[in-house]
Amino acid sequence: MRFGIRIGVALAVLVVAVGAVAWTLAGAAESSGSRGAGPGRATVEISIDKSRFSRSRIVVRPHTEVTFVIHNHDPILHEFIVGGPEVHAVHESGHEAQHPTKPGEVTVQPDSVGETTYVFHEPGTVVFACHLPGHLAYGMSGEVVVEPA
Numbered sequence: 133m134r135f136g137i138r139i140g141v142a143l144a145v146l147v148v149a150v151g152a153v154a155w156t157l158a159g160a161a162e163s164s165g166s167r168g169a170g171p172g173r174a175t176v177e178i179s180i181d182k183s184r185f186s187r188s189r190i191v192v193r194p195h196t197e198v199t200f201v202i203h204n205h206d207p208i209l210h211e212f213i214v215g216g217p218e219v220h221a222v223h224e225s226g227h228e229a230q231h232p233t234k235p236g237e238v239t240v241q242p243d244s245v246g247e248t249t250y251v252f253h254e255p256g257t258v259v260f261a262c263h264l265p266g267h268l269a270y271g272m273s274g275e276v277v278v279e280p281a
């Protein structure tokens with residue numbers, strides 16, 4: 133009988149342990165993308181809370197068209213700009229307050245959702261950021277890693 137109880141306890145511990153490992157793996161896949169999304173089409177959801185992007189690293193495969201859905205939970209304006217260094221240079225020093233239509237550029241109103249689509253072709257790292265005054269310096273940036281298939 134006591135042996136039976138011990139088996140039961142051991143099984144319960146095992147179930148919890150396996151559950152924790154599964155949960156950890158799911159979290160890892162979500163946050164670091166050990167297997168990147170794509171190729172083809174993918175959707176990436178990003179939240180903004182207190183001027184922080186919920187994700188700082190996204191992994192995709194080459195030739196992936198990513199629709200970024202940006203949920204701005206702040207009472208202030210933010211933007212999501214993804215692209216090469218020249219794109220960020222323009223925005224960090226630039227005067228465009230709104231980015232309604234260009235691929236990879238969207239302004240997200242307070243407490244609103246915005247989306248933009250960008251195609252990643254070559255392996256490498258592509259930066260995303262918010263370039264409203266002071267936001268990049270505060271930490272509103274991250275990277276999309278395009279991993280070779």
Ligand SMILES: [Cu+2]
Pocket residue numbers: 183209210211262263264267272
């Ligand atoms: Cu911002």
